[in-house]
Amino acid sequence: MKEIINNIFYCGLNHRERKLFDELIPLPRGTTYNSYLIKASEKTVLVDTMYPQKSDEFLEKLEKAGVDKIDYIVCNHGEQDHSGSLPKLVKKYPEAKILTNPKCKELIQEMLHIKDEKFQVIADGEEISLGDKTLKFIFAPWVHWPDTMFTYVKEDNIIFTCDFLGSHSPFETLFAPETPELLLAAKRYYAEIMMPFRNFCKKYVQMLKNMNIDMILTSHGPIYKNPQFILDAYEKWTADACANEVIIPYVSMYESTKEMVDYMSEKLSEKGIEVKPFNVVEEDLGELAMELVEACTVVFGSSMVLAGPHPAAVTSAYITGILRPKVKFVSFIGSYGWGGVLTEKLEQSLSAIKAEKLTNVIIKGKPKTEDFEKLDVLIEEIYQKHKSLGLI
Ligand code: FEO
Secondary structure, three states: OEEEEOOEEEOOEEEOOOOEEOOOEEOOOOEEEOOEEEEOOOOEEEEOOOOHHHHHHHHHHHHHOOOOOOOEEEOOOOOHHHHOOHHHHHHHOOOOEEEEOHHHHHHHHHHHOOOHHHEEEOOOOOEEEOOOOEEEEEEOOOOOOOOOEEEEEOOOOEEEEEOOOOOOOOOOOOEOOOOHHHHHHHHHHHHHHHHHHHHHHHHHHHHHHHHOOOEEEEOOOOEEOOHHHHHHHHHHHHOOOOEEEEEEEEEOOOOHHHHHHHHHHHHHHHOOOEEEEEEOOOOOHHHHHHHOOOEEEEEEEEEEEOOEEOHHHHHHHHHHHHHOOOOOEEEEEEEEOOOOOOOHHHHHHOOOOOOEEOOOEEEEOOOOHHHHHHHHHHHHHHHHHHHHOOOO
16 A cells, blocks of 8 residues: 555556446546545545456455555545445444445445444534544545545545545556646546536535645545645636537448548638547447537537437437536537438437537438538538637
């Protein structure tokens, strides 16, 4: 176990071989499940635990490090990648009490069937003395579950934020390198996990900035020794302002829709707008999520399959709808052969997004002169909208 600061140790594990999170989001570099051990003068505390399938490896790691007694196990969040090893832990360390909030206790009991007597429920703002260190619990619901909370160590001025501000990147160095690669991993993670809760994120970023924290220890990815690095990035991602970008997630069966996408990309670029076409069949959805973080406009492109949109286009619209990016304008383009309704299902998937609907351009077959003219109308509309926001 590596010491991070003043008797606080890293005891988490990498899971490089994990390919998907929630059986949905690709993990190009795997992930980590961070757990921390605090050896204070009077109490030993474990902060967050482990993914169920890694439980045995985790317990072995604790044993090898000579951890023979744990007084408290802090559970900042009940999702099983951080709580899944609790049944084995409370068996091995029978004297340990799980310190958590009422909502987290409820969720853990539903998922893991741990008895009441194993818990010590804490209140928001409550402090617990460990001797030479004091833990303070700060409830932070909805980043990203209703049970989420942070644990602050007063004497060291450091905070454990569990999922919040994390990244799915292997734990190669203890402290986060301030590199573009790490920032991208953190942005992707924000997009996939935190973006639907943008306003809550905004609030907690401000809170952490005001606290002048010395170190942020998340439960995925490396530790931020310079919290400003990640807090500034989150400030930008969660801000209401959007970027002069148009994302075009599309699927094209016989190149007609692709021709429309290429035309729009070229013309919008000429007008000074950054365009990112995104083939939803070939590229991973995590990349799409990441592109949606700052974009002002999304144009979905789809071929018709039977009498409706291509299923891959429906998935991309559905993912966009549930991730609730701050996108301000949305439209649909596409091509059909003999008939059908292309936009209805796609529009339904986006019902949770408060974006303004722009003109749709749905054409028959390969685009003709009049079809490109219709696209010109949409292109001009996007240009004027971006201009009205001061982006051009
Ligand atoms: Fe990393 Fe919400 O679990």
